[in-house]
Amino acid sequence: MSLASPNQSPTLPPEISTSHLCLAAESTYSAGRSTRTVKKSLVENATFSLPGPGFVAICGASGSGKTLLLNTLAGLLPPADGLLRIDGENASAWRMKRRRRFWRERAAIIHQDHGIIPELSCEDNLTLGLSRKQYSKEELLHSLGEVGLDVPFDGPAAILSGGEQQRLAIARALLRGAAYVFADEPTASLDPTNRDQVIALLRRAADGGALVLAATHDAAVIAAADSTLRINDRQVTVSGSARD
Template structure:
């Protein structure tokens, strides 16, 4: 008997959301994201990209439908269990970095480990992986914007989550730094066996993804199936 197929890192089933103004944001959206995939979500401002991320993260509730993370339906969980699932299974990368200014770089990266009851030693290894070896005792004020985003990536990946949610992760970076940070996020995502969903307005950022999807009229539409990165991987 063949082994069972691996569960998707993320699955959205008939996900619907509308605001009080009756403006439909999501309309029976069905979607799967497999482990190891790096996808970009694009679309006009106000179409619901951030709403989709918030629903997946459990920060907002859908009107109907279901979100499953690593096979677990999030809406069936009580608050404590849902919080634990987010801590263990999710990693977040934001446009504004959200690095805590009063903590060292090592302490910032170690936060997900401490919340999950894991020894913090891995934080230094993760800083080294993102090119910040030996900087663990530095304070955020000593870093450039690109370096701060590297810290945010290290923090998102340090506890080896199933799913990374990235909301405009290069919005505050110059083009050259943005390219370096995106290449790093992709590389570390693949190395850690995670899946990444990135919301972006940038065509250059989206070009790094395996798939680009457009959110329009409440649905996700394929813009491009595979990137050159994915094509090379398929032939390796």
């Protein structure tokens, strides 16, 4: 893979790759009068390539490090060791300005708690971090319709159900046309109807050109994905269209 120029085209196909990636979690806690630090190795020596577009499920047992791996592949956490490449660049070496550009122009994240601000309106949540002037009201209403949301545009997002908030978060990612969509347990606590809608929307983002990464326990998400990264005993096994 060649290194991309800093002025790369916004239509560059998304791609994430790792080389000898190692992840560890460190926690510090008080034990009586002393403080203890425990460091746990979660992923060792993982080398793989995720060429986009596509839908990748990150799976493994509870506590195996799925969220940690997702956040690391999004460039939000530094790896303990090894190399992470996003858009062909060493993402661990990105400075804040480059990171901001990635999140402004290329990436969207859907948190386990949807990342929706309940006090803000659906409109404000949709355009959070974007220039409101970029979109007409019709475009915004259309994006809500696309995810099957028929909710008060100017009402607070707090009145939406969990599944509706999840779809609002996905509408935001779709509206931005993000090349990378990172989703942490996107179907957790949804009923089967909402779950299927969310999976279909993530599938659509991938079919539309995005690289969608979802950390998940959900067999339905795994079945809908093109490939999986499975964490087991600190090893990452790659299957499907992703490459070792």
